[in-house]
Amino acid sequence: MADIAKATGISRQAVYLHFTSRSELLIAATLYKGDLLDVDARLAPSRAATVGVERLDRYIEFWGDYIPEFYPVAKALMLAQDTDNAAAEAWRDRMRAMKEGCRAAIDALHADGTLSPDWSRPKATDALWAMLSVPAWEALTLDCGWSAKEYTRRMKSIARQSFTVGV
Amino acid sequence: MADIAKATGISRQAVYLHFTSRSELLIAATLYKGDLLDVDARLAPSRAATVGVERLDRYIEFWGDYIPEFYPVAKALMLAQDTDNAAAEAWRDRMRAMKEGCRAAIDALHADGTLSPDWSRPKATDALWAMLSVPAWEALTLDCGWSAKEYTRRMKSIARQSFTVGV
DNA sequence: AATTGACTTGACACTGTGTCAATTGACACG
DNA sequence: CGTGTCAATTGACACAGTGTCAAGTCAATT
Numbered sequence: 001m002a003d004i005a006k007a008t009g010i011s012r013q014a015v016y017l018h019f020t021s022r023s024e025l026l027i028a029a030t031l032y033k034g035d036l037l038d039v040d041a042r043l044a045p046s047r048a049a050t051v052g053v054e055r056l057d058r059y060i061e062f063w064g065d066y067i068p069e070f071y072p073v074a075k076a077l078m079l080a081q082d083t084d085n086a087a088a089e090a091w092r093d094r095m096r097a098m099k100e101g102c103r104a105a106i107d108a109l110h111a112d113g114t115l116s117p118d119w120s121r122p123k124a125t126d127a128l129w130a131m132l133s134v135p136a137w138e139a140l141t142l143d144c145g146w147s148a149k150e151y152t153r154r155m156k157s158i159a160r161q162s163f164t165v166g167v
Numbered sequence: 168m169a170d171i172a173k174a175t176g177i178s179r180q181a182v183y184l185h186f187t188s189r190s191e192l193l194i195a196a197t198l199y200k201g202d203l204l205d206v207d208a209r210l211a212p213s214r215a216a217t218v219g220v221e222r223l224d225r226y227i228e229f230w231g232d233y234i235p236e237f238y239p240v241a242k243a244l245m246l247a248q249d250t251d252n253a254a255a256e257a258w259r260d261r262m263r264a265m266k267e268g269c270r271a272a273i274d275a276l277h278a279d280g281t282l283s284p285d286w287s288r289p290k291a292t293d294a295l296w297a298m299l300s301v302p303a304w305e306a307l308t309l310d311c312g313w314s315a316k317e318y319t320r321r322m323k324s325i326a327r328q329s330f331t332v333g334v
Numbered sequence: 335a336a337t338t339g340a341c342t343t344g345a346c347a348c349t350g351t352g353t354c355a356a357t358t359g360a361c362a363c364g
Numbered sequence: 365c366g367t368g369t370c371a372a373t374t375g376a377c378a379c380a381g382t383g384t385c386a387a388g389t390c391a392a393t394t
Contacts, residue, residue, distance in 0.1 A: 013353090013374085017372075127325065144293040146293065154294060157285060162324075162325045179382095189381095
């Protein structure tokens with residue numbers, strides 16, 4: 001909080017006039033950044049896709065584009081999760097929203113008959129969601145040095161191979 | 168530290184007689200638990216496998232068995248990572264060791280000629296490692312409610328489909 | 335009987351979050 | 365012109381958690 005006050009040029013106490021707690025500030029920052037990034041517009045290509053596999057591909061492309069921009073603020077919220085209930089709830093909420101996108105993509109495969117018989121819709125949703133999780137993205141890009149492009153390309157490939165049949 | 172002292176029935180200060188800092192205690196606990204679990208013996212089936220795909224399967228089975236036992240202590244170290252350099256280094260070290268196992272499995276596929284042409288050995292190692300990461304395991308088992316058995320079965324399936332060819 | 339080692343109590347420094355009271359300066363309204 | 369309001373200020377404080385220090389206890393060793 002002191003650092004933020006310093007960076008914005010106001011006193012530490014003044015920060016508390018705007019946000020009642022550290023976690024509230026973090027949550028507000030996350031929501032604000034989410035708005036700035038205009039998720040709905042970015043999701044349009046995936047939502048417009050008529051074929052299941054295309055919907056899946058477009059969704060992963062969305063995510064691969066979105067996460068590097070969203071990550072810095074998301075990271076702070078993710079860390080706060082462990083010491084703060086409100087932050088944990090806010091994070092879970094974001095992740096739930098992301099999972100809905102996964103579910104929609106998997107449902108589109110199912111509607112097409114291209115969902116692999118190995119997977120029920122809920123299980124495939126779980127697996128896709130875990131694959132695309134922020135920590136997994138961190139591991140591949142930050143730790144392993146994958147570019148955003150490579151991340152997207154390879155995740156699409158894994159997802160196709162795992163969840164689709166006969167494409 | 169106060170909680171640990173209480174749980175062990177000694178004074179808080181006495182804990183510092185044994186471990187100079189919180190992170191040192193965490194690291195020692197992690198190493199101790201690792202020893203108790205006898206990683207080498209558990210890895211034997213994977214190391215003994217002669218066929219690449221079998222080595223991969225046995226490695227994922229090892230991991231699926233191992234991680235639920237190791238997780239409680241690993242989690243504490245993982246969290247300490249963000250505030251403590253020594254803990255971060257210790258965690259990275261554990262993860263490096265785990266990645267070596269991934270590398271060995273991928274190398275075994277390559278030696279067999281069953282590594283998918285989509286993947287170079289390093290990239291496949293990265294991807295397998297990220298797939299099997301602790302946060303991904305947390306997401307699937309703790310958040311999604313997958314059983315250990317299901318986790319293992321499905322991760323084997325994903326890994327096979329993603330990384331092997333013509334099995 | 336003296337020494338050693340593990341442990342104790344109690345106090346303290348430091349960091350970070352969050353709260354409170356009193357004050358200042360700018361601006362708008364009647 | 366004075367008044368009230370609002371945002372912000374300074375400075376102090378409570379509280380939790382980590383880590384340190386000094387002095388003392390107590391049992392086993394020698």
